[in-house]
Amino acid sequence: MELDKALTVLNLLVPEATDLILKRYNVLRTIKNCQPIGRxxxxxxxxxxxRVLRSETDRLRELGLVNIESTGMSLSELGERLINDTEMLIHRVKGLSEVENAIQExxxxxxxxxxxxxxxxxxxxKKDVGRKAxxxxVSLLTDNMRIGIMGGTTMALIANEIRASKKFTNLLIVPGRGGLGENLEIQANSIAAKMAHNLGAEYKLLHVPDNIGPDVLKALQTNTQIKNVLDEIKKIDMIIFGIGTAEEMTRRRGLSEIKKDELKMKKAFAEALGYYFNKDGAPVLHTDSVGIDLSDLKNIRHAICVAAGASKAEAIYSFSKYHKDYTLVTDEVTAKEILNIK
Incomplete structure (x- = not known):
């Protein structure tokens, strides 16, 4: 019997089974991400x-899926194996494969x-989005690859979660653009270094801030060290980036009132890769920094966009009018919001 048919039969015979599976999956999922965790x-x-939770955790312990010790609860070896299989089951139960296909189309x-x-x-x-990305x-990595990664909280999650079971030869990680005027932890340089550390790879940093004048930028690009990193960025095989709303990014970048007025006048709606786009997906402005250029996208083998949060749904939709050769990693709520866009 096919899995989809089996799930249909199960729902007819034991309709409460789906809710129980979802409940236990979410308990296991939370324990996995926070272990050891107290009740x-x-x-x-x-x-x-x-008291309500105790019955579930006690049952999971009886099933050999959870260990309960003085330090808190953690998944057993069986629980670790099972949660990955359960994740695929939840995907089918909630019809997320169909949603993925609908968005792709x-x-x-x-x-x-x-x-x-x-x-x-x-x-x-949030952590699971980083882990999935x-x-x-990792599934796309090979020896002799150059990878570019942008800044932001979601990119930082990816760098924290990424691990590889093997070491790759001549793997280089570089920031996709110069730094943002924001927390060090979510700047592209910091993220590239963290990702390289977790993969056992090499990395190079781009010490060029955002929001500096064009004359200064031009002078910086003649610096040998900076030029060397820019040359590597031009040769990347993979770019990992996010998409945000123009409003969010103007706030993060601390743009001047003149720039904000220019973005409003040009009806900037979405931001990706340091460029602002209008609702029709046309680029209308770019940040005063150096790094990846939109024209480079067509030469990059793998483009991975990790953008989640319902507030970004329309921004994702707009960017997709400009560029389509990329993989999108997002969450369930954002995905359904994209499909609801008229």
Whole structure:
């Protein structure tokens, strides 16, 4: 019997089974991401009392999926193996494969990967989005690759989660652009270094800030060290980037009022790779920094966009009118919001 048919039969015979599977999966998922975790903290995470949660965690322990010790709860070896299989089952139960196909067709892009849950409301979903993106990236790695990664909180999640079971030869990580005027932890340089450390790769940094004048930028590009990194960026095989709303990015970058007025006048709506796009996907402005150029996209073998949060749905839709040869990693709520765009 095919899995989809088996799930249909199961829902008819035991309709409460799906809810129970989802509940236990989310308990295991939270334990995996926070282990070791105490029952009280786990209960707070789910918004229930310890007494209500105890019956579930005790049952999971009886099934050999969870270890409960004085330091807290953690997944057993069986639990670690099972959660990956359960993740695929949840994907089928919630019809996320169909949603992935629908978005891929609507946007006309290369591939879509959806993580179950709401990125904006659940920190576990945020971590899982980073982990899923990391898995996709690692699956594409080969020796002698150059990888570019942009800045931002989601990119930082990827760098934290990424691991490889083997060491790749001559693997180089570079920032996709110069730094943002923001926290060090989410600047492209820091993220590239962290990612390289976790993969056992080499890295080069680009010490050029955003929002500096064109004359200064031109002078900086003649610097031998900076020019060397820019040359590497031009040869990258993979770019990992996010998409945000123009409003969000003007706030993050601390743009001047003149720049903000220019963006409003040009009806900037989305931002990706240091460029602003209008609702029709046309680039209308770029940041005063150096790094990857939009014209480079057509020469990059793998483009991985990791953008999640329902507020970004229309920005993703707009960018996809400009460029389609990329893989999108997002969350369930954002995915459904994209399909609701008229």
């Amino acid at each position: 009280r903290l786990l209960a707070i995470n789910f918004g229930v009392t310890e 609507r946007l006309g892009i290369k591939k879509v990967c959806i993580v179950e849950g709401d990125y904006e409301q659940n920190n576990i979903v 990391a898995e996709i990236i």
